Amino acid sequence: MTKLYNDPAEFSDEQLEGFVDLYSDRLAQVPGGVISLPPKTPQVAVIVGGGSGHYPAFAGLVGPGFASGAVVGNIFTSPSAAHVYSVAKAADQGKGVVLTFGNYAGDNMNFGIAAKMLRAEGIDTRVVVVKDDIASDPQFDNRRGIAGDFTVFKAMGAAAAAGKSLDDVERLGNLANRRTRTLGVAFSGCTMPGAKTPLFEVKTGQMGVGLGIHGEPGIRDDVRPSAEELGRLLVRTVLKDAPEEPGGRIGVIVNGLGTTKYEELFLLYRTIAPLLRDAGYDIVHPEVGELVTSLDMGGVSLTVFWLDDELEPLWTADAYAAAYRKQGAPLGTIDETYEGKSTALDEDSLVEASDAALEIAQRVRTAASAVADLMHEQEAYLGEIDAYAGDGDHGRGMVRGSDAALEAIEEAPEKAGPASLVKSAGRSWAMQAGGTSGVLWGASLEAAANTIDDAAEDFADDDLIRAVRAFADSMVTLGGASVGDKTLLDALLPFADSLEAHGGSLRQAWAAAVADAKESAEKTSELRPQKGRARPLAEKSVGHPDPGAISMAMILELLGKSL
Amino acid sequence: MTKLYNDPAEFSDEQLEGFVDLYSDRLAQVPGGVISLPPKTPQVAVIVGGGSGHYPAFAGLVGPGFASGAVVGNIFTSPSAAHVYSVAKAADQGKGVVLTFGNYAGDNMNFGIAAKMLRAEGIDTRVVVVKDDIASDPQFDNRRGIAGDFTVFKAMGAAAAAGKSLDDVERLGNLANRRTRTLGVAFSGCTMPGAKTPLFEVKTGQMGVGLGIHGEPGIRDDVRPSAEELGRLLVRTVLKDAPEEPGGRIGVIVNGLGTTKYEELFLLYRTIAPLLRDAGYDIVHPEVGELVTSLDMGGVSLTVFWLDDELEPLWTADAYAAAYRKQGAPLGTIDETYEGKSTALDEDSLVEASDAALEIAQRVRTAASAVADLMHEQEAYLGEIDAYAGDGDHGRGMVRGSDAALEAIEEAPEKAGPASLVKSAGRSWAMQAGGTSGVLWGASLEAAANTIDDAAEDFADDDLIRAVRAFADSMVTLGGASVGDKTLLDALLPFADSLEAHGGSLRQAWAAAVADAKESAEKTSELRPQKGRARPLAEKSVGHPDPGAISMAMILELLGKSL
Incomplete structure (x- = not known):
């Protein structure tokens, strides 16, 4: 009118x-x-x-x-x-x-x-x-x-x-x-x-x-x-x-x-x-x-x-x-021939991987497959606890992300080292998982990969610990949250701190850190939703753990088995 | 929604x-x-x-x-x-x-x-x-x-x-x-x-x-x-x-x-x-x-x-x-210098008018002024009878048209002959009066003007009669109506026919034709509205004369006084 x-x-x-x-x-x-x-x-x-x-x-x-x-x-x-x-x-x-x-x-x-x-x-x-x-x-x-x-x-x-x-x-x-x-x-x-x-x-x-x-x-x-x-x-x-x-x-x-x-x-x-x-x-x-x-x-x-x-x-x-x-x-x-950016590895730009790196790469391939399987198994449970904290899609998002990562790794050339593989996996995860946590996972995997040198002749325990720290730092920097905010950091940061502090064999240190991570993740059920998050949690999340912290702890535990 | x-x-x-x-x-x-x-x-x-x-x-x-x-x-x-x-x-x-x-x-x-x-x-x-x-x-x-x-x-x-x-x-x-x-x-x-x-x-x-x-x-x-x-x-x-x-x-x-x-x-x-x-x-x-x-x-x-x-x-x-x-x-x-088409006479294109033509031109000037005065006098009455036939704006339209025509004539160069003057008057009438009758009046004045030769050394009664016929023919061709359709043709066509048939002095013939036109115009009050008109008349027009026929008869009568 x-x-x-x-x-x-x-x-x-x-x-x-x-x-x-x-x-x-x-x-x-x-x-x-x-x-x-x-x-x-x-x-x-x-x-x-x-x-x-x-x-x-x-x-x-x-x-x-x-x-x-x-x-x-x-x-x-x-x-x-x-x-x-x-x-x-x-x-x-x-x-x-x-x-x-x-x-x-x-x-x-x-x-x-x-x-x-x-x-x-x-x-x-x-x-x-x-x-x-x-x-x-x-x-x-x-x-x-x-x-x-x-x-x-x-x-x-x-x-x-x-x-x-x-x-x-x-x-x-x-x-x-x-x-x-x-x-x-x-x-x-x-x-x-x-x-x-x-x-x-x-x-x-x-x-x-x-x-x-x-x-x-x-x-x-x-x-x-x-x-x-x-x-x-x-x-x-x-x-x-x-x-x-x-x-x-x-x-x-x-x-x-x-x-x-x-x-x-x-x-x-x-x-x-x-x-x-x-x-x-x-x-x-x-x-x-x-x-x-x-x-x-x-x-x-x-x-x-x-x-x-x-x-x-x-x-x-x-x-x-x-x-x-x-x-x-x-x-x-306009460049009308544009067909989208590929997140696949470009073979020509591959650093030639050392034998030691190729051995690690094989373990990355195995781990990626295992993580994807785990997420398929846990999809329903993660969705269930996310129904209290958010909109119930955390399981689906983790499945899409880990599947995308696995696919990128499977499509990578045989001679790719672990840095190349993890970087490629991270990009695919970020682009295909959706949601803020998908992007955080993907970008942080890339950050971890950047600490690894595919040309190195040998790899020490400290190299892995440094990669974990880079992964955790990236999560903090990009997500802008802290421990206690009821996010995946409630599992990841206790894990990284514990891993660095423990000493002794990597296998033992990892196991101890996983225990700390699991305990902290479970405790998120006592936390109240925080303001200042990109997507504030619902009040009904009180009494239920944070799905991001739970899935993080699960994956860390699984990765320990391949050490 | x-x-x-x-x-x-x-x-x-x-x-x-x-x-x-x-x-x-x-x-x-x-x-x-x-x-x-x-x-x-x-x-x-x-x-x-x-x-x-x-x-x-x-x-x-x-x-x-x-x-x-x-x-x-x-x-x-x-x-x-x-x-x-x-x-x-x-x-x-x-x-x-x-x-x-x-x-x-x-x-x-x-x-x-x-x-x-x-x-x-x-x-x-x-x-x-x-x-x-x-x-x-x-x-x-x-x-x-x-x-x-x-x-x-x-x-x-x-x-x-x-x-x-x-x-x-x-x-x-x-x-x-x-x-x-x-x-x-x-x-x-x-x-x-x-x-x-x-x-x-x-x-x-x-x-x-x-x-x-x-x-x-x-x-x-x-x-x-x-x-x-x-x-x-x-x-x-x-x-x-x-x-x-x-x-x-x-x-x-x-x-x-x-x-x-x-x-x-x-x-x-x-x-x-x-x-x-x-x-x-x-x-x-x-x-x-x-x-x-x-x-x-x-x-x-x-x-x-x-x-x-x-x-x-x-x-x-x-x-x-x-x-x-x-x-x-x-x-x-684009020609960005465009400033609209002028309807004013272009002096350079004027045919040089003969003395005889200039004498006629003077009578056109006088007549245009008289017609505009008449329309101002009759505006209210024409509006009144148009309130039955249409939307009551016939008086206003005739005032605008005749004023525009007079203005064009007053702005014309002194040496303009009658053909130039009437053509210019017609264009201004058509563009500024609005309404279908305005355009018909304007275009038909131009048609009449086209029968006149400004270079002619003398003008006979037949020249005027020919111009009137051209004016009437144009009204018939453009308007697509006939006598009995309750339009201005109910005055104009009896006038033109009578003028041609009468013989004798122009003054007498014109007066007789005006009498026929007025009688016919008054009789339009008995006519029923016709289908097939551009703007069909309202049923309430029965019992009231057509304002277009009335104004036409008035103007024809006035013009007779200058012969």
Whole structure:
């Protein structure tokens, strides 16, 4: 509902003043509408129009490469013949005029009269009427024009900008019209400014199939389906009405009617695009957004524009309209061969691993496999205790992370040393586990790997202890937590401290440190949730241990077995 | 309210799939968000982000010349540190990373952790926090970020694309931040997908001043003002908070929050732009539209971005983001010197008028003045009878048309002949009177003028009769009506027929024809409204004469007095 106005009667004219001020670099206001500032080289004038309430149609489509002028009627009302005449006269550059609009009685009459007036003055004037709405009539010539206005106007605007003759612009407009089909659905009606009730209503959970863009309700009501079901309905129905000699390349528009949000349109496109490709079509320069609206109506439409050799360059041509800017050039600066960064090891950059390092690497491979198995075993339990502390996905996250790490290690070349393997495992864990703990695990594994030298001829116990310390330091630095904050640090830090302090054999020191880690991890059930965490714990976590500390202690215990 | 979804829990991820499919020419999906396909020349990576629900912020702002990547959180929820890390890592091109986002606790924490993670891996990472909302706190550093995200992100995206160093991109981002101020107002709250009530409500006729973009209500409620009053409030409040050394050039954003339509934003801009100019500012590349939204919230905000020599080229630079395309080049093809077509006579093209023609021209001048006087006298009466036939504006339209014709004639050079004068009068009438009858009058006067030769040495009665016939023929051809259709033809055609048939002195023939015209015009009160007219008459017109026929008869009678 319109909330911003001065005198409601002046709304349409006043908003047009602001619009023209805004785009004064390319537009000028004339009685009845707006025109594009003339190109330096005269061209055929393509005049679009109809009632208001369809923004960006029609004034927003004026500019270089698109419409030469737009006649702006009152809301959902054909502009007068006088206004059509006025806009066309102002936009005429001596190369002839095409008047183009959707197929409605009032528009046919007023644009028709204006065409006669212009011809009477010697201005060669053609008329192209858009008829894309397949729901409105079985016969093509009786159909009304809805979002297909966009493809037909665009084709003629591009043809005119390319310097085509009036005969050609008219012919290409009619060709585009015959190769454009649209089906729309409405979820809710639209309300005229100042009115208290919408022009029509759609019952909760229903949708109107075959809506018009002037508040005409759909031709039948259906249960409102899921986005996927709706996508299938739209594609199936529109493709059934394909023109003769459809070819294999199509332009596509998924158009929002007003209050259906962009995210919903993207969701719908996710279903529509693969279905069209499965039907054998290449999709060329698809458009998803609000292009031909109907005030605050809720709903969407699918338009398919079957291209041919003449129409495709018109559809893909640049345009610089107020509300529609299209350009091809900057894409040239993009590396289009990009296929994502690999987290796999690059063989060429491998340090040649010593025999001693390869022996350690073998133990890393075994350990990675064992950790992944353990996490699969414990997934349900970890999820259970995380249901108190968080959202119950800790087990799943640890499975994904340890699986990703194992996969990276298995794909690594045979000659990779332990530093290379752990680094690769860390990257995969961070990217694929999800969640903050996944990133902490992955980044800290990398930090540990950085302390190891694959070229070293021998490895001492201290090397492992140093790697553990680097792992723990990274967790502290990145996570920003302390012991007692009910995080995995409650297991890891007692472990690292104990390991360093114990002395004696590594096996014994590790076992003692694991005992300390397990005890501390269990004690997290007594801790209260802390503020200042990235994701504060729920109060209900009191009485339950921290799942991150538990899984950390489990893994440390398992690793001790391979020493 | 969201109406299109499959599994609501998958909504955010699924819509992102469709979005990335749509813009696969420039974007790639990565865990946690989207990145721009890398440029051929590596550059600083500018990573924007925050919760969803703000489209086109943040994913729609990714692309060449703007953001290198966007982290996409759930609705109104900070993305996790892991996702920030993931997107930044994927977008990093070895030239360093800037993380930038609005000033909220959750974002500060998660982006902060991610920055530490990235730095721990040796990726130089900077953080720029946007603080533009002047309503949220008197102290700059405590303010939250709203639509000013756009100016700060744009400045850094352009700087990075221009090859600036990491130090420079960070510095320019902080500079842009310190020179950006926003004030917003809300007309209605927003509703989370699936929720049944909005996050807050604004009472009918009220507005919340100082809204947040996460469903935070305004800091105080006021009576909702007119668009002009609101424009004054926004400009006054924002300018009061100008930064030090403001300079004279500003970028401006009038941002729609979700359901406030483009036409309303243009209307508001109509007030805002002149006020900013009156305050001494040059407005540089203003933006009016939906740039940072808040689901389906109703409301608007005004952002002023005080430019300096470094910031202006960043603000005006080209960009090719999914939802924001800006280009300068095509404007070069426009004739920017265009100042509208003149309907005034071009002296150079005047045919040299004979003495006889100049004598007729003098009578045309006198007649035009008399017709304009007559229409002023009869305006009220013509309006009265038009209130039955139409919308009561016939008197006004005839006054505007005849005044415009007189003005064109008075401005014509002294040596203009009658053909030149009448042609000029017709053009002005058509362009300025408005309405279909205005255009018919104007175009038909031109048709009459085309029968006259200003170079002729003498003028006969037949010349006038021929001009009248051309005038009448034009009315028939353009209007498409017939005698009996209750139009001005009911006066004009009996007049023309009678004039041609009568013979004898012109004065007598004219008088007889006027009598026929008046009789026929009065008889239109008996006619019923006809179908097939451009604007069908109301049924209530029965019993009242057609105002067009009456004014036509009056003017013909008046013209007879000058013969």
